[in-house]
Amino acid sequence: MKLSIGLKSLLLQLLSLGLTYLLLFAIQFFWGASLSIFLALFLHCCIASVAALVLRFDWWWGVIQFSFPLLVVFFYWQSLPSFVYLIGLLMLSLLYWSTYRTQVPYYPSKSTLIDPLLNLLPVAERFNFVDLGSGMGGLLLDLSKRNQLGQFSGVEIAPLPWLVSVTRALFYRSPVRFYFANYIDLDLSQFRIVFCYLSPAAMSELWAKVSTEMLPGSLFLSYEFVVPGVEPDLCIELAQDGSMLYGWRI
Structure with a gap:
């Protein structure tokens, strides 16, 4: 076992x-x-x-x-009183949920990603964009406000971040859709651009899914983490903090 x-x-x-x-x-x-x-x-x-x-x-x-x-x-x-530990356990479980299985801890996306991502988005035609592991939803909400042509979606497996992202979308009346699901079960062929900020442990398995499901002409983006053994087509350094955004054209 x-x-x-x-x-x-x-x-x-x-x-x-x-x-x-x-x-x-x-x-x-x-x-x-x-x-x-x-x-x-x-x-x-x-x-x-x-x-x-x-x-x-x-x-x-x-x-x-x-x-x-x-x-x-x-x-x-x-x-501390025992109920404090119970509350802490509950909150951490809702936040990290299946990290022990997926090996993908909660990584909040940084605001420095907005401009580099906007430069990669189409400006003359409609497109579908998905964030795998969308967390609290801030990245997608910002992108949606600044690019009206995109249909932005987020997939999150942890209940607390997903609930926060849905609440934020309702509050701001944003068209962004947030799904409580595992990205492994998602059909990536429906998206022109797939973005992720996961962990090194997840990249090989995700690449196998990306290369099988995504259609020719689409774009796979990963913040900070590369696909082992696969040379990226794009390497964009974020000037503010020196981190990298990688891209592979399918």
């Missing part, structure tokens, strides 16, 4: 905790010394983080593995 990345991460934390106890026991047995709780916690964080990188987890898992024990201890010392 193939384990999800979330379960692997949890197991890694438990194994790192066990290894930390073994090291503490060895230090006590051979040198008669003991570490403070703070040093022991730091040692555990380092072991978990290094182990994640050695096992070739994506780099952000190393950060998560290091930070998670620190946050657990910090909140434990705050003596």
Whole structure:
């Protein structure tokens, strides 16, 4: 049975905790010394983080593995009421939802993307544009206001961002459509331009879908993350922060 990345991460934390106890026991047995709780916690964080990188987890898992024990201890010392943790768990679940399975954390799009994307949109004919993983919807709402020829759509699998985006569209009376769905189930042939801001872990699988479903003459765009082994046709550097927008012509 193939384990999800979330379960692997949890197991890694438990194994790192066990290894930390073994090291503490060895230090006590051979040198008669003991570490403070703070040093022991730091040692555990380092072991978990290094182990994640050695096992070739994506780099952000190393950060998560290091930070998670620190946050657990910090909140434990705050003596917060139990319902606070329940509310926190609920909000994080609604925000990140299936990140453990898709390996695509919540990445809010940046305003610096607006102008480069507008320069790539048709200005003399109608077109369909979709944002895979549209988050809170800000990018699409801005694009829709500045290009009246496009039919803009967003697909989001996490309930909270999707609900926020739908509410914003209703409030601003925007024609943008937001769908609560997994982009894997979406037929990409209906869109002339497909944009995504996902993660390196998702790009190979998405490219297989893009190259199979998107029609000739369409454009696939990815912010920051490239398709492994596939040379992009467009590489646009965003002058404000040095990040990149990549494009592949189908």
